[in-house]
Amino acid sequence: MKNPIVASSLLLLVIFSLIFSSCNNDDDDPTPAAPLEATTFKDLNATSAKLYTFFSFSKGDTISRADSATNKWDIAFMSTKVIFNSGISGPGNAALSLQNGVFDEITVVSDTMTFKQDSQSGLALTKLSDKGWYNYNGETHIITPLPGKVLVIRTADGKYAKVEILSFYKGAPASPDATKTEETGFYTFRYIYQPDGTKTLE
Amino acid sequence: MCECLSKFVMFGISLNKLMKRPRLCLLFFGSLISVYTSWAQSQKATEGKKVSNMDSIQQLQEVVVTATRSEHQLGALPMPVTVVSGKQIQKMGSLRLNDVLQEQTGLMPVTNHGNGIQIQGFDPDYTLILVDGEPLIGRTSGTLELSRVAVGNIKQIEIVKGPASSLYGSEALAGVINIITEKPEGLKGSLKGRYGTNETIDLTGDFSYKYRKLGVYAFVNRYHTGGYDFTPAEYGNTVDPFTNYTYNTKLTYDFSEKVKLSLSGRYFTESQTSASVISLEGASDTISGTGKVTDWNINPTLTVKFASRFKTNFRLYASRYHTSSLLSYEKDNSVYDETFFTQTFLRPEVIAEFSPAKKQTITFGGGGTSESVYATRYTSKKHFSTVYGLSQYEWLVNKDLTLIAGGRFDHHSLYGGQISPKLSGQYEILPWLAFRASLGTGFKAPDFRQVYLNFTNSTVGYSVFGIEEQKAGIDTYEALGQIARYLVDSTLLNQTGRLKAERSVAYNAGFKITPIPRVMGNINFFRNNIQNLINTRPLAEKTNGQYIYGYQNISRAVMQGIETDWTCQLNKHLSVSAGYQLLYAYDQDVLDQIAEGKIYIRDPKTLKTSRMKKSQYGGLLNRSRHSGNVKFFYEDSKTGISGSLRGIYRGKYGLTDTDGNGALNEGDEYVKGYMLWNIAMAKTFRKMLIVQAGIDNLFNFQNTAQITTIPGRIVYASLQFVLAKNQ
Structure with missing residues (x-):
């Protein structure tokens, strides 16, 4: 032209x-599906040896221990133990499917994922080192969240979320110090909660 | 310019890159300069004269037996062999076998239930340790405690790298270390006493006499150490005090030129006291007790020369190893733990050497092994037996080419047959350059522990079963209702005797180089593909949350790298050598999982998780990618002064998989690389009195948190009387 x-x-x-x-x-x-943003929750205090700290995905925060017998919470932490509002742990219908993968790449709850609830025969997420979410080093006594473990979670009221635990130490330091017991037992985790009830997690 | 020096400087620089401490570098270069000066002087001194290749040739002419089971000159062997002479050990001032071995190129000290050695990246389980061609028995979790072996009666140590199962059968997967002890000779005897740091007292006496047909050799050693403690605030020592005695005798009788008898025996006993704190559910108690180790062996050998080209060795070897330990509570003397372990080994063997033609040698033979174990952790006395036959054909094709082909067949009472072939060859490309290569297989049969162990930890509550015991063990816990769930399917649980031998295929290739007079070197590339590695694996979870473990063939590994050694005789008195090993040791399954994107890694700073790349994989734990050494040996027979200075470098290695992702990567726990310097000097007075003093770990390197086997600086002095000597 x-x-x-x-x-x-x-x-x-x-x-x-x-x-x-x-x-x-x-x-x-x-x-129009607005993409969901991942949220990082910092330093959830799970230092108590006797009492759980309860967390609600819809609220995006911890909730009062007074509500432990309700459907208001989805997941709870006590030291390295993690429970879900289901079976022996609570009245809800929460469940876990522990996936191997990269957090960002798990974008949908697929039909092949099998969900487990807390029951008499065992918790959905075992508290044992290397079998569940963390590794315990017998020499340094450091708890390290296993990389590549994504917790795909059904919430107490049947919605879905995914979680990646990032650190067990206050402030998520690059090299934690296990001797500082006062800074041990603080969960930092990244999560995406899908409030609309669909199985899309992105 | 001297080629030797430039080569040496090359190594020096590469070593220096690895050294972090400036003062070490200074010392290193300081020594280099002094080496150069003395070299330059010696060059001037020999100017105009024809410099002979004497010393290098001498070294190549050293006779070794391990690599082929017949006497060969080192230079003629087509596989990597290292020889450490007794003279050299003396100049190093070493006392125990582990001291000597950890200074050799590519041999890394590792500790797992004892002091062992890695060869080409293999764990100590895979190296056969022989004394005069017969195996030492008594391994704990696969490691043979090398400090059980005194070095005062050693004529030379032969180290063959690469599999030698074609000659030695099981366990010779990584290599063979053969300790050749002194033979009766002349009339001589000596007494030696040494004292050093940590109350280490070593007393040695030996006597050698040969009169016409009869020869007698006797050796006695007492070794004591007070141990050491890195954590004085805590109860108990890092290394507890122990005392051991070694007795070794050899009788030889030559019936004629053609018929010779040798009878040797060894007795070793050690006792160690220990004390420690145990904590159980918050309460802690102090326990103490004694552990004892005894082992003995006896080895009659009859050599008959039926004809000038036909020689036969009839050998019988019997050995017993026994340990016992009793630990009691200090508060009330009640028994905390009482254990014993008894292993026996019996082997008759006939090996013949036959030369059908001038340049051909055939070695063939066979034998049988009967072994037993009886111990606390076994339900009853257990037996293994093996019968085997071997043959090897050696052919000097022409003056440049040597070929050796051999193989061995082992039939194990439980695991059936194993065929181990090996082919090696050497070709002299140029008078100063030879190429050599070998291809061989090695195997390790499942050991007693992997087959018959029946152990339940009463305090923690887990169980470990050998493959023959696992079904009965699991059934027992099932009947008690203590199984929470099974972790493998039932076909795996019900199998018995299905463990396969661990196998490797190894490739070794390299060059032997004598570029200029007085300098020689070699370089060897190695690769080992290992299959069917036996590991423990959880089979079931108990209701107490603990596991039942069994042994299975589950892993594969790859070990490859380069090893090189260089020696330069600088002048009549001083020689320098340098060695280096590059090692890549990988778990093959991890490599596969990385390729499939199934291993993840989290950046500790950004906390971002990604799939691991192959370049991020640090390989197997406890393996140093880089290691090396530089050594100076000095001897002047006129002044009677001799000595050595050795620098041993071990590069960083992985200690634990801190993030639990199943693979070693940056961010996991590594042990920093370190260098140890050892020095020893001796002076002989009137050929009768030898005074020696030395310092091991000159710069007092310590890493008390991660390495408990390096005690810090050791200063010692010794006095030796040579009672008589036949010159």
């Missing part, structure tokens, strides 16, 4: 029509 103005006008026209048509397509979708 010889005339640059004509050429660029035509190009603009094409671009506009493309944008216009794609906007139309969007309008056809009834619910």
Whole structure:
């Protein structure tokens, strides 16, 4: 084309029509899915040796221990022990499917995932080193969350979330010091909660 | 310019990169300069004269027997062999076998239920330790405690790297270390006493006499150490005091030129007192007691030369190893733990050497082994027996080419047959350059522990069963209702006797180089593919939350790398050597999982998790990628002064998989690399009195948190009277 103005006008026209048509397509979708952002919860205090600290995904925070017998919590922590609001632990219908993978890559609760609840025969998430969420080093006494373990969770009221535990020490230091017992037992974890009841986790 | 020196400087620099301490570097370069100066002087001195290759040749002419089971000159062998002479051991001032071995290139000291040695990255379980060609028995969790062996009666140590199962059968997977002891000779005897740091007292006496047909050799050693303690605030020692005695005799009688008899025996006994604190559910108690080790062996050998080209060795070897330990509570003397362990070994063997033609040698033979174990952790006395046959064909094709082909067949009473072939060859490309290569297989039959162990830890509550015991053991706990769940399917639980021997295929190839007079070196590339490695694996979870473990063939590994050694005779008195090993040791299953993206790694700073890349994998724990040494040996027969200075470097190695992702990576716990310097000097007065003094670990290196086997600086002095000598 010889005339640059004509050429660029035509190009603009094409671009506009493309944008216009794609906007139309969007309008056809009834619910535009806004991507869910991962939230990092820092230093959940689970230092008590006798009492659990309860957490609700819908609230995005810990809840009072007074509500332990209700459906208000989903997951609870006490030292290295993690329980879910189900079976022997609570009245809810929470459950866990422990997955191997990268947090960002687990985007949907697939049908192949099997969920376990806390029962007499065992907790959904074992408290043993290397079998559950952490590794315990017998020499340094350091608790390290196992990389590549993603907790896909059904909440007490049947919604879904995914969690990656990042640290067991206050402030999530790069090299924790196990001798500082006052800084041990603080969970830092990353999670995505899907409030709409679907199985999409992104 | 001297090629030897430039090569040495090359190594020096690569070593220096690894050294972190500036003062060590200074010393290192200081020594280099002094080496250069003395070299330059010696060059001037020998100017105009034809420099002979004497010393290098001498070294290549050393006769070794381990690599082929017949006497060969070191230089003619187509596989990597290291020889450490008794003279060299004396100049090092070493007392126990582990002291000597850990200074050799590629031999890494490792501690797991005893002081053992890694060869080409293999755990101590996979190296056969022989004394005069017969195996030492008595391993704890696979490790043979090397400090059980005194070095005062050693003529030379032969170290063959790479599998030698084609000649020696089971256990010779990584290599063979053969300790050749002194033979009766002339009329001589000596008494030696030594005192050093940590109340270490060593007393040695030996006597040697040969008169016409009869020869007698006797050796006695007493070794005592007061041990040491890195944590004085805590009750108990890091190393408890112990005392041991070694008695060794050898009688030889030559019936004729053609028929010779040798009878040797060894007796060893050690006792160690121990004290420690145990904590159980908050309450702690002090316990103490004594542990005893005794082992003996006896070895009659008859050598018959039926014809000039036909020689036969009839050998019988019997050995027994016994340990017992009794630990009691100090508060009321009640028994905390009482154990014993008894192992026996009996082996008749006939090996013949036959030369059908001038340049061909055939070695063949066979034998049988009968072994037993009876111990606290076994339900009854257990037996193994093996019969075997071996043959080897050696052919000097022409003056440049040597080929050796051999193989061995072992039939184990429980595990059936194993065929171990090996092929090796050497080709002299140029008068100063030879290429050698070998291809061989090695195996290790399942040991008593992996087959018959029946152990339940009464305080913690876990159980470990050998493969023959596991079904009965699990049934017992099932009947008691103590099994919470099974972790493997029932076909695996019900199998008995299905363990396979651990096997490796090894490739070794390299060059032997004598580029200029007085310098020689070698470089060897190695790769070992290991299959069917036996590991423990949890089979079931008990209701108490503990596990029942069994042994299974579950892992594969790859060990590969480069080893190189260089020696340079600088002048009549001083020689210098340098060695280096590069090692890549991987768990093959981890490599596969990395390739499949199944291993994850978390950045400790950003806390971001990603899939591990192969480049991030640090390999097997306890393996140093880099290790090396530099040694100076000095001897002047005129002044009677001799000595040595040795620097031993061990590069960083992984200690624990801190993040529990199943693979070693940065961020996991590593032990920093370190260098040890040992020095020893001796002076002989009137050929009768030898005074020696030395310092091991000159710069007092310690890593009390991670390495409990390096006690810090050891200063010692010794006095030796040579009672008589036949010159």
